[in-house]
Amino acid sequence: TTRLAHLAGLLHDIGKIGIPGSILNKTERLTDDEFEEMKNHAVIGADILGEVDSYGEISTLVRHHHERIDGAGYPDQIGGDFIPAISRMISVADTYSAMTTDRPYRQGMPTEKAMAILGEASGSGQLDEMYTAVFLRILRNADPLYQRGKQTSFEVEVAKHEALGEFEQRVLHDDVPTSVPDITIVVTDDEIQKDAA
Known part of the structure; x- marks a missing residue:
């Protein structure tokens, strides 16, 4: 569902709270050992979300957002359709965000370059x-601020998620009227003549 994808997208990197700040904020490229430790964030995030009864499915989506179509991703090296569809969507958006966002060790790359690399990554099995293709089509038709993620705010996204959830609950619990009461409209000759004048 849209709500599930939205929430999983918001929480996909929650596991980074279990990664040392010295790695997250490092101003140089990560060493191989540091990168191996960074990769643990997918499992940490899944474990955190797995502790919340209603987040079991989100836990799975977060766990697999770094898997690759060719099976060379992490943490479970699953590939193709074994990767949940929403995890595959998050992977595309997360890869783009990683390229275009400033990091402690480098500036984000220009939008056009990131879009080109994203296209190559989809053809290489990543x-x-x-x-x-859908993500790139949306980006090509978007304004530059949207392309750079400058119009997003975590607080706004959480509010959107809550509103969407509220609406879904109303629909699921039949709080939304399903029928309109019969209404009889009576129009007198005097009112018809007033409207004609």
Whole structure:
């Protein structure tokens, strides 16, 4: 569902709270050992979310957001359709965000360059080709601020998620009227003549 994808997208990197700040904020490229430790964030995030009864499915989506179509991702090296569809979508958006966002060790790259690399990554087995094509189509038709993620705010996204959830609950619990009461409209001759004047 849209709500599930939205929440998983918001929480996909929650596991980074279990990664030392010295790694997260390092101003140089990570060493191989540091990168191995960074990769643990997918499992840490899944474990955190797995502790919340209603987040079991989100836990799975977060766990697999760094898997690759060719099976060379992490943490479980699953590939293709074994990767949940929403995880494949998050992977595309997360890869783009990682390229275009400033990091402690480098500046974000220009949008056009990131879009080109994203297209190459989808053809190389890293990213889902269909979801990448859709993502790129959306970006090409978006304004530059949207392309750079400058119009997003975590607080706004959480509010959107809550509103969407509220609406879904109303629909699921039949709080939304399903029928309109019969209404009889009576129009007198005097009112018809007033409207004609």
